[in-house]
Structures are given as structure tokens and as C-alpha cells.
Amino acid sequence: MGARFEALDELFDDTLTLPFGDTEYVIPSPSAEDGLRVQKITSLAARLQAGGEAVDTTLLDDEEERDLLALCLGPVLDEMLSDGITWSRVRHAGLTAMFWIVSGPEIAEKYWKTGGDPSLMAPPNRETRRAQSRSGSGTANSTKRRGSTSGTSGRRATASGRTGGKT
Template sequence: MFNDFNDLYDPLVLPINGKQYTIPPASFEAGVRINGIVGGAEKMGDEEFYRLVLGSAFDEMRIDDVPATAIDRAGKTALADFQVGRSMAEIMWKTGGDPKAIQEMAPKPNRAARRSKGTAAASKTP
């Protein structure tokens, strides 16, 4: 027996200025458009993009006069959650998308994995 999707789905909730904003899951249509934007097939302005990835939370943030930088971080976080999953969304929220900070937070392979990679590369060397 399968559980209802809503029993399985863990909503994305982002704290901004002491308030919790719940980002609804992307609809099918929104998901297709998001994938089109990421793939370069579709272009859109910032406001339309934020409305797409943040859903009703975008309007709530605008009413609450949330700073643009916070909306931008929330949008990047929601996009990461949709595309890659919650762990990447958490990294995006903490780093704001800074590539150097993301790289520092990315899990490092353990010593045995690094050694086996080195051994495999060494065995391919003529």
C-alpha cells in the first residue's frame, strides 16, 4: 500500500526575518518551465522566475517587503531543491550560491576512496 504523496512530501520552509515561508512544490507546468529555463530553451525576467520557483511564497515575501537579496537566495534554494534535492538546497541556502563556499561544503571523498581513485589512474598510465 502506498502512502499519499502529501504524507511523504517534506515542504521547503525558509526562515526570513523571523517568519517561516513555505515554498509549495512545483506544479507539473512549473516544473516543465523550470527545466526549460535551466536547459536554456526558455528565457524569462527575474520576477517571473521567482514567482515560478517560489510559488505563492513570492507574493507573501513581496507583501512583507522581504529584501531582494533574501528573495534571490530563496529562489536559488527552491531551484536547488527542485532540481537536485534537499541536501543541495540546504547548501544553497547557507552559501547563497557562492561557488567557492559550495565547494568547501561539498562532501569530501574519504581517504580510501581517494586512494582507490589514485590507484585506478596509476594503473591506466602507460
């Protein structure tokens, strides 16, 4: 007999709740087809960025961007627009939902907390990591490295047993 798991509905809530002041918007998980479309769009942008190309934010025209947000926010998009939520906040909610769909709740929460500033999502650069390691634990390694014992430096004995440089 095969393994039997708990019902998936009992394991997690597949909604995302975004607070706007006293109002909370509950974004439902998209259909599998819509989720795959969002995944395809975002993976294209990720491949461009990984290849060193700047992501062209004009890849989507206004209608395509609205369609992407509609895929991510579902029926909540119309609710937010009818409630008079500003475009920048609707867009932020839509992109947060996109991160939720593609990468899960932890990444979505991290994006939500950035207020839309992508530089706050980036891992620290080398200089920041160095500064953190210098001020980190405060325990520097003061033990000197042992010198090479390979015999490639210093004077070598010649066949006659004499040491010296040039003959």
C-alpha cells in the same frame, strides 16, 4: 496482483520552509508544468557550464528573472515583497527554491547555507584535495614499489652468452 505502495502524501512533505528571522516562508511545490519549465531553464545553464562556457547571467532579463523566481517561490514571492524583504534575500530564497525543485532538499540546503556564494558549492579543487589527503589520516605508505621485472633495463646476454653493450 501488482505491488501496492503507500500513498505519496504520507511519504513526504512537498513544501520548503525558509526562515527569515522570526518569520518562516513555506514555499509550495510548483505544478508539474512549472517544475518542468524550471528544470528546462536550469538544464540549459548546466549544459553551457559543462561545455566550459561561462553562464551568462544576463540570459534572463529582469522580467524573465522575476518570472523564474515566481515559478520557484509561487505565491510566497508576493508575500515576501509585501513584507519588505530585500531583493538580494528574495533572490537567494528563489534560487534556493530552484535548487530544491531541480535537485532536492539536500542541495537546496547546501545552497541556502552558502549565503549565495557559488564558490562554496563547488567541489574542492585538486590542490585542496591533495592538502586534505596529506593531512587526512596521517598514514603515509612508506613501502617502496617493487622494480620492474620485465627485463627491459640492465645488460642483456648476447647470443654468445656474453653480456655487454654495443658490439
